[in-house]
Amino acid sequence: MAVAAFSSDWAKLFKDEVNKSSVYKSAGKGWKWTVGLVVEAEPDKKFPEARGVVMDLFDGEARDITVGTASDAQKCDFVITAPYSRWKQVATKELDATKGMLQGKLKLKGDLPTIVRYTKASQEMTECTTRIDVAWPDEK
């Protein structure tokens, strides 16, 4: 059954997918920082308020993934910001996250060399999001 996009149920499934992934477990070894995803509001897409996904990632494991406010996510060591529709494109493989960052479609804050070093881990996390059956608000 589909879960609402960027909801607490979605966060739980996302965490489970990340922790099931042997690719992430290997690629994420040594990572010890929090990552925040800021999902900017797009009221015309039925996503009226910004949300923040806070990911506590450590050494190849997702210790916790929660959904809160945008400011919660902005306190993380690394912050990636994009509007709701952009995140939807990433989650549905319409936009590759790496290309998105290079094009400036996903705004990245944090130590760039570190995040580039872990490109494979971030690619696998994107793959994990595509494995979740999501109900998108603009498709209701």
Added chain:
Amino acid sequence: MLGGLIEANVESRKEKQHDFQTLVAKVGIWVTDIKEGVTLDFQGGTLVVHTGLKPKRRLTIRTDAETVMNLSNLKIGLLGLPVYYDEVGRGVAFKLLQGKLRIDGLLANIATLNTVTRIFSVQ
């Protein structure tokens, strides 16, 4: 992002500062799968990033987004040369052989390419 990456690399790694201070060259990077590119204008201690490919480039790297990221993950080994025998390096070398990574101006500017690779590398 590429300009920011180089800036962060140079600021955080002393060993890259000498390369950055001495490099004078225009290097183009064209990302084939997004059809966008930049010209990195290294001016001996300053970097100006231009959108698109500007004239009088010494080197032009043409490849996909994933390979651009892999180039920055190349390890630097003995004598400051990129390592092409590990997984990342083999992948980059293979792309070069397949023609999926093209470096215009490579043969005449190998030293410049090695310097740029060292500055670009996050390893």
